[in-house]
Amino acid sequence: MENILSSLNAPQIEAVEHTDGPLLVLAGAGTGKTKVLTTRIAHILYQGLAQPNQVMAVTFTNKAAREMVERIQALMGRPMPGMWLGTFHSLCVRILRKHPEFAGLNRDFSIIDGDDQNRLCKQILTEKGLDIKKWPARQMVNTISRFKDNAWYPSDVPETEGRNFDGKIIYLYEEYQKRLGINNACDFGDLLLKVVKLFKENAELLGKYQNWFKYVLVDEYQDTNAVQYMLIRLLTMAHKNICVVGDDDQSIYAWRGAQVGNILRFERDFPGCKVVKLEQNYRSTSNILKAASSLIANNKERHSKTLWSEQGEGAKIEVHPLWDGKEEARMVADRIEREVGEGKTYHDMAVLLRTAAQTRSLEEMFVKMHIPYTIVGGLKFYDRKEIKDAIAYLRLVNSEKDGLAFERIVNVPKRGIGESALDNIRTAAGTIGGSLMEGSREAVRVGAAGRAAGKLKDFHQLIDYLRSKKDETTPDRLMELILDQSGYHDMLRGDKNKEEAQGRLENLKELIRAMQEYEDVEAFLEHVSLVMDNEDLETDMIRMTTVHAAKGLEFNMVFLPGFEEGLFPHQRSLNEEGEKGLEEERRLAYVAITRAKKELVISYASSRFMYGHFEPATASRFLEEIPASCTKQVGGGGRQNTWRAGSGSRYDQGDKYGTPLFGREKDYVPNAKPMDKAGASFALGERVFHQKFGYGRVKRQEGSGATEKLTIAFEKAGEKKLLTALAKLTKA
DNA sequence: TAAGCCCATGTTTTT
DNA sequence: CATGGGCTTA
Numbered sequence: 001m002e003n004i005l006s007s008l009n010a011p012q013i014e015a016v017e018h019t020d021g022p023l024l025v026l027a028g029a030g031t032g033k034t035k036v037l038t039t040r041i042a043h044i045l046y047q048g049l050a051q052p053n054q055v056m057a058v059t060f061t062n063k064a065a066r067e068m069v070e071r072i073q074a075l076m077g078r079p080m081p082g083m084w085l086g087t088f089h090s091l092c093v094r095i096l097r098k099h100p101e102f103a104g105l106n107r108d109f110s111i112i113d114g115d116d117q118n119r120l121c122k123q124i125l126t127e128k129g130l131d132i133k134k135w136p137a138r139q140m141v142n143t144i145s146r147f148k149d150n151a152w153y154p155s156d157v158p159e160t161e162g163r164n165f166d167g168k169i170i171y172l173y174e175e176y177q178k179r180l181g182i183n184n185a186c187d188f189g190d191l192l193l194k195v196v197k198l199f200k201e202n203a204e205l206l207g208k209y210q211n212w213f214k215y216v217l218v219d220e221y222q223d224t225n226a227v228q229y230m231l232i233r234l235l236t237m238a239h240k241n242i243c244v245v246g247d248d249d250q251s252i253y254a255w256r257g258a259q260v261g262n263i264l265r266f267e268r269d270f271p272g273c274k275v276v277k278l279e280q281n282y283r284s285t286s287n288i289l290k291a292a293s294s295l296i297a298n299n300k301e302r303h304s305k306t307l308w309s310e311q312g313e314g315a316k317i318e319v320h321p322l323w324d325g326k327e328e329a330r331m332v333a334d335r336i337e338r339e340v341g342e343g344k345t346y347h348d349m350a351v352l353l354r355t356a357a358q359t360r361s362l363e364e365m366f367v368k369m370h371i372p373y374t375i376v377g378g379l380k381f382y383d384r385k386e387i388k389d390a391i392a393y394l395r396l397v398n399s400e401k402d403g404l405a406f407e408r409i410v411n412v413p414k415r416g417i418g419e420s421a422l423d424n425i426r427t428a429a430g431t432i433g434g435s436l437m438e439g440s441r442e443a444v445r446v447g448a449a450g451r452a453a454g455k456l457k458d459f460h461q462l463i464d465y466l467r468s469k470k471d472e473t474t475p476d477r478l479m480e481l482i483l484d485q486s487g488y489h490d491m492l493r494g495d496k497n498k499e500e501a502q503g504r505l506e507n508l509k510e511l512i513r514a515m516q517e518y519e520d521v522e523a524f525l526e527h528v529s530l531v532m533d534n535e536d537l538e539t540d541m542i543r544m545t546t547v548h549a550a551k552g553l554e555f556n557m558v559f560l561p562g563f564e565e566g567l568f569p570h571q572r573s574l575n576e577e578g579e580k581g582l583e584e585e586r587r588l589a590y591v592a593i594t595r596a597k598k599e600l601v602i603s604y605a606s607s608r609f610m611y612g613h614f615e616p617a618t619a620s621r622f623l624e625e626i627p628a629s630c631t632k633q634v635g636g637g638g639r640q641n642t643w644r645a646g647s648g649s650r651y652d653q654g655d656k657y658g659t660p661l662f663g664r665e666k667d668y669v670p671n672a673k674p675m676d677k678a679g680a681s682f683a684l685g686e687r688v689f690h691q692k693f694g695y696g697r698v699k700r701q702e703g704s705g706a707t708e709k710l711t712i713a714f715e716k717a718g719e720k721k722l723l724t725a726l727a728k729l730t731k732a
Numbered sequence: 733t734a735a736g737c738c739c740a741t742g743t744t745t746t747t
Numbered sequence: 748c749a750t751g752g753g754c755t756t757a
Contacts, residue, residue, distance in 0.1 A: 061747080089747050114746085132752095133741095188747050255745065355744055418733050451733095530747075548745045570744055588745080611743065612748045 004039060004075055008032075015243075015276040016040045019049060019215070022236075022270035023243040024263075028307045029292070029594035030283025030554065033245045037217055038068055040243065042075035050214040053082035056235070058228075060220040062087060062531045064552050068219075084213070088228050090530045092191040095198075095209075097522075102202060103194040108399040108522065110185040111529035115388070116404045117141045117187050124175050128168070135165050144173050148189025149225040149257025151196060153177070182435060184401035192227045199234045210238040220551070221246035221266070225257035233269070240270060248303055249296050252548060252588050254580075264303070281307045283554055283597050285314025291600075291630040292593040298625050299583045316632040319623065320603035324614070325562075328605050329365035331635075332559050335601065336371055336542060339557065346372055348556040350543040352592050354568040358561065359544050361609075366542065376545040382528055386492070386504040387511055391528055393482045394475075396437070397466045398521050403429070403436035410440075410459060413491035417459070421452035437463070462486060475524050476515040483508060547592045558596035563604040563620040589622045602631075 005013055015025050015036045027033035041057060044050055059065040065086045073080050084091060093111070100107045112120075121144075122137035143164055147157055154174045162170045180186065186194065199206040216236050218224065221244035224232070236242040244266060251260045267273055281289055286309045293307060322328045336349060351362060359375050366373045381387060389412055395405035411417045428448055429439025437460075443449040444456050466482055473481070483489045489508075495501035518524040543555070562568055569585035577584070593600060608617045 087747065191747090252745075256747080357743080414734080416733070420733085546745065572744060584745095610748085 004042065008035070008039065009280055011276050011278055012036050012039075014274075015278075016043050018243075018274050018276070019044055019047070020241055022240050022266075022273035024266045024270075024273055024275045025243065025245040025278060026263075026275065026303070026305070027245055027247055027278040028281060028305055029247065029250060029591070030281040030289075031278035031307070032280075032282055033219070033247075033278065034064075034068065034071070034552075036278070037219060037243075037245055038071040038075060041068075041072050041215075041217065044215055045072075045076060045080070051082075052080040053084060054212060054214045055217070056084040056091065056213045056215070057217040058088055058091060058219060058232075059085070060087065060223060060551065062090070064219065065090075087530065088231070089188060089191050090526075092195045092231075093526060093530065095195050096186075096191065099198065099205065102198050102205070104181065105186070105194075106184050106399065106401070108184070110183065110395050110399050110402045110405065111191070111526070112180075112183075112185050112187050112404055113529060114141065115383075116185075117145075119407070120176065120179055120404065121172075124172060124179070128172065128175070130165065130168070130172075140165065140169075140172060140176075143169060144176060145187075145189050146257055147173065148187075148193050149227060151193060151227040151230055153193070153197075179403075182401065182429075182433075183403045184399050184435075185404065189227075192231060196227055196230050196234065199231075206234060207238075210235060214239065215241045215243070218242070218244045219246075220250075222248050222251040222260055222263045223253040223258040224262050225253075225259060229259070229262050242270065249299070249305075249587055250551070250591050252551065252584060252591060254577075254584050260301075277305065279305060279307055281309040282311075284309060284594060285311045285598055287314045287316060287630045288593060288596050288598075288600055291317055291626040292590050294627050294630075295586060295593065295622060295625045296590040299586055301583060315599050317600045317602060317626070317630050318634045319631050320601065320634050321619070322603055322605045322635070324605045324607045325361045325609055326365075328561050328603050329361045331603060332362060332561060332601075333365045333369045333371055335559075337369065344557065346540045346542045349559070350545065350550065350553070350555040350557075350595070351559045351561065352545060352547050352550050352595060354547060354562055354570060354588070356546050358567075362544060362561070371542060372540065373542040373544055374539075376543055376549055381507070381510075384504075384507055386488075386507055389488065390479060390483060390508060390511060391525070393466070393486060393488075394479065394521060395525065396463060397470055397478070397482070398525060400437045400463070400467075401435040406436040406440075409486075410436075413487045415455045415459065417452045417455050421450065421456070424448055424450060424452075425456075470521060474516070475518050475521050476512045478521065479512050479515055547588050550595055551591060554595055554597055556597050557599040558592070558601070560592055560600065560602045561604075562608075563602050563623060564608065564617040565620055566617065567608070568620050568622070586622065586625075589620075 005016065008016065009032075012032060012035065015023065016039050019040075025033065025036060027036070037057065041055055044055060045052060057065075057068065059068060069080070069083065069085055072083070072085075084094070086094075096103055096105065096109075097107070100109060118137050118141055121140040122132065125132050125135060125137055125140065147153075147161070152158075152161075154170050154177065157170050157173070165172055180190065199209070213235055216232065218232060223246070232242065232244075244263065246263045248260050248263055251258060251263075254260070267275065284292075289307055289309050296302070297304075320328075320331055322331055332351060336346070339349065340346060353359060363373070363375070365371075382391070389409055392405040392408040395402045396409065399405075407422070410422070424443050425436055425440045427439075428443035428446075429436050432438060432442050434442070440449075440456055441460060444453050444460070447453070449456050462485060466478070466485065469478060469481055489505070492501045492505050492508075515524055518527065565571075568589065569582055573581035573585050575581075602623070604619045604623075605617055607614050609615075
């Protein structure tokens with residue numbers, strides 16, 4: 001233990017050793033906050049101040065939780081079973097499973113995802129006769145989720161907020177909750193809200209938990225919302241052994257109800273609390289740190305702080321102005337290959353993006369160039385249709401009340417149970433006040449099922465049979481049974497689109513394999529609904545992820561494509577939240593930059609293909625907020641003035657044509673890179689040399705200036721199409 | 733009931 | 748562009 005503490009700096013040790021009473025750790029990016037948290041827990045356990053299961057530590061993602069467990073176990077030198085370490089959601093499920101009856105749930109309640117929420121809201125809206133175009137289901141989901149973030153049940157929603165949806169939102173919300181009840185289901189928000197309610201209404205139970213958890217620690221405290229705050233407050237009211245860690249500059253979840261106020265107010269909430277500031281950054285070079293600090297200094301709503309680093313100045317941040325998204329993708333891909341050629345691993349590098357959709361063009365390029373990549377947090381494995389179907393079967397087998405699961409798979413594969421049959425079932429369910437499955441049985445029983453009666457009977461039998469097997473077989477065997485008996489496997493095997501069906505079958509195999517690790521169906525279902533990241537850490541791949549999902553991670557080299565006005569900062573954020581939105585975008589950019597340890601490559605394009613056509617684009621205003629001394633422009637010739645021109649007012653707001661040079665005229669290339677040295681054109685048939693592909697001959701030439709492309713037949717690497725301006729070609 | 737076709741429409745971030 | 752919804756037809 002001694003030598004564990006010796007690897008910490010003075011403020012870190014202070015934080016670790018302050019075990020009793022409230023503690024606020026203000027930890028800048030890369031200052032070792034995870035280290036402090038894990039060492040602090042290890043210290044508490046080592047001193048015998050609490051048993052492992054008497055410490056509660058809340059993290060923001062499951063990944064962070066896993067990492068913390070590992071680090072604590074490494075510090076202690078043995079496994080630490082039973083620790084309450086996880087996300088707010090997973091910890092709350094754990095509590096709810098212990099006392100479902102208090103929360104008005106059955107033990108086997110389902111947890112529904114955004115997809116189900118959407119479908120449920122759509123149903124309610126249509127049923128209640130609201131115009132779905134004017135009031136989209138998605139918006140209803142969001143509104144309700146925000147209510148829940150604020151710990152508002154329908155009766156708590158303030159007057160001013162209730163005007164939404166033609167003044168019907170509270171009524172819709174009530175309806176929504178009613179349906180969740182009938183389905184024996186919770187959405188994400190419910191998981192926390194129900195626990196808070198449980199504690200508020202049940203002082204005795206709360207007392208037990210207060211005594212049980214001797215220490216409570218919260219990571220990323222700046223991103224907690226009102227329910228989360230209440231939960232923490234309730235649990236720690238008695239002993240006040242609470243430690244929160246956070247950085248107001250990294251608050252990026254306001255749109256999800258996060259209240260930076262929670263961290264700014266902590267000292268008032270817990271009078272006499274100790275405050276420790278961590279300001280030595282161990283992650284990044286001083287160039288990167290300086291860029292990030294200068295950027296974030298433009299925010300008004302913040303605590304000022306001084307981060308410093310002993311890592312040396314390091315490489316300058318590269319800024320690449322490029323022609324369009326494709327050229328940008330090529331630059332990133334080429335660069336990655338070059339770095340790998342020079343000894344980096346793919347694992348060392350990451351591409352961080354403002355929006356998930358930006359992965360597309362990069363993906364194409366990576367595939368083309370055979371660069372192994374993985375998209376973290378994009379389309380998740382568990383979001384695939386076949387996986388969701390399979391899980392819906394499992395949910396229905398596990399909990400017959402789960403009507404959302406019922407609807408999803410009652411006619412998958414097609415069994416001739418269509419919309420009209422479903423209508424009958426819904427009516428029957430409504431009449432007896434039961435679930436869809438009950439309604440379905442009822443409809444068949446009283447002869448209200450019409451033509452589909454026989455098919456429904458078969459379906460009931462199928463589910464009954466599967467349920468009878470549930471407890472006598474393992475989850476993976478049960479899933480195989482489901483897929484075989486339901487005809488899902490056969491459906492895919494008979495699919496016309498062989499290739500796609502094959503892929504789906506393989507995904508299902510993968511699912512079954514994953515299920516082998518679980519003791520029972522409940523444990524597996526919980527994992528599915530709450531664990532977002534199924535990252536493949538084994539293989540050496542490029543990580544592509546949104547900035548949001550990159551929180552807490554670090555990489556030697558980071559690429560930040562798409563640094564453009566409207567994209568980063570995102571237009572929508574500016575439109576909807578104005579100055580506040582801009583500040584959150586800036587914090588997001590701050591998070592993005594501070595992920596990099598040694599090298600940072602920022603790029604933007606003049607023309608971006610989106611919504612079906614090319615949009616002119618200009619460099620992000622954030623680039624102007626980074627000191628010139630930290631950056632160097634790469635390529636782009638005369639275009640550097642697009643982002644650094646002193647006063648920064650070249651592009652008046654509202655002047656959509658501020659950049660005529662980036663118009664849609666294909667051949668209008670006023671600021672193209674001048675033909676110089678390496679960029680000079682090559683003659684057809686000329687022999688050239690490329691850093692990566694080696695020797696080759698020019699086969700074809702098209703375009704001119706920045707868009708000039710050469711097709712070159714390389715002797716070893718085959719035929720490649722390259723942009724003259726980018727490819728480092730020399731005459732050979 | 734199901735499949736196929738056309739049109740409109742909307743485009744952030746996630747436990 | 749790419750997805751979803753509404754409509755028509757077999």
